[in-house]
Amino acid sequence: MKNTGEVVLCIKSLSKKFGNKTVLNGIDLEVYKGQIIGYIGPNGAGKSTTVKIMLGLLDGYSGSVELFGKDISSDNYTYKRKIGYVPETAELYENLTAAEYLVFVGELYGMDSSIAEEKARKLMKEFGIEEVFHSRISSFSKGMKQKVLIISSLLHDPDLLFFDEPLSGLDANSVVIIKELMTQLAERGKTIFYSSHIMDVVEKISNRIILLVNGTIMADGSFEELKEKSEEGTLEEIFNQLTGFHQHKSIAQDVVSIISEGKEYESV
Ligand SMILES: Nc1ncnc2c1ncn2[C@@H]1O[C@H](COP(=O)(O)OP(=O)(O)OP(=O)(O)O)[C@@H](O)[C@H]1O
Numbered sequence: 001m002k003n004t005g006e007v008v009l010c011i012k013s014l015s016k017k018f019g020n021k022t023v024l025n026g027i028d029l030e031v032y033k034g035q036i037i038g039y040i041g042p043n044g045a046g047k048s049t050t051v052k053i054m055l056g057l058l059d060g061y062s063g064s065v066e067l068f069g070k071d072i073s074s075d076n077y078t079y080k081r082k083i084g085y086v087p088e089t090a091e092l093y094e095n096l097t098a099a100e101y102l103v104f105v106g107e108l109y110g111m112d113s114s115i116a117e118e119k120a121r122k123l124m125k126e127f128g129i130e131e132v133f134h135s136r137i138s139s140f141s142k143g144m145k146q147k148v149l150i151i152s153s154l155l156h157d158p159d160l161l162f163f164d165e166p167l168s169g170l171d172a173n174s175v176v177i178i179k180e181l182m183t184q185l186a187e188r189g190k191t192i193f194y195s196s197h198i199m200d201v202v203e204k205i206s207n208r209i210i211l212l213v214n215g216t217i218m219a220d221g222s223f224e225e226l227k228e229k230s231e232e233g234t235l236e237e238i239f240n241q242l243t244g245f246h247q248h249k250s251i252a253q254d255v256v257s258i259i260s261e262g263k264e265y266e267s268v
Pocket of ligand 1: 041044
């Protein structure tokens with residue numbers, strides 16, 4: 001996909017092994033300011049591994065990763081202040097209150113604590129959870145924890161956002177807010193790397209979709225471009241076609257018959 005905008009992220013020949021297993025196999029990628037990248041692929045394809053490398057959480061890779069024009073291996077982590085991250089599974093400090101946690105995260109990003117607290121309170125209000133600002137996170141529902149996580153990724157106004165299944169546990173109203181939020185942030189020049197298995201959301205909000213299979217980029221383009229090439233209707237169908245998966249009916253049938261096997265034994 002061609003774009004003449006400012007390059008925010010540049011990956012060259014990125015490979016990563018865990019033991020003998022090659023998880024990323026020579027990835028080349030340029031991402032431009034204001035893009036919403038739908039980063040998709042089967043379980044175990046290497047999506048989280050790529051994101052963790054870009055965040056400086058994983059090393060021992062080959063190739064190069066540049067964020068905001070600087071190689072992350074030679075930068076002294078100042079680039080991290082421009083990044084927001086919602087991990088797929090997060091360890092929140094649940095003994096802290098939301099206020100304590102968000103101020104702590106804000107300070108990690110170099111924010112003044114009173115500014116972080118004020119912004120955090122306002123954002124909690126927007127997400128409808130202001131009344132639990134001073135409650136311990138351990139008492140929150142899954143969706144409330146997810147909202148705190150999303151707020152913690154946005155508090156410092158990052159330029160690049162990594163969202164790994166950010167809608168997990170959110171109710172339908174909140175999902176609409178986050179989708180709209182992503183669109184508006186991208187319009188303001190923020191770049192969003194959005195990793196998800198919910199294909200209809202990826203299809204609607206991404207202006208570029210990257211499909212990773214076995215550590216290799218198998219498709220890269222707008223939804224319309226992928227649709228044209230694969231001659232399929234929805235992103236879910238394109239995904240199944242490009243990953244060569246057509247056995248959903250027979251697998252479901254096998255599962256149903258395995259489940260009913262126990263019943264035959266019982267009735268004997
Ligand atoms: N720390 C690790 N040690 C060994 N193997 C790992 C480690 N982290 C990931 N892997 C392996 O690397 C492969 C890619 O994992 P990764 O988490 O990047 O996949 P993913 O595309 O994010 O998958 P999912 O959609 O299931 O979240 C998997 O086979 C996984 O088992």
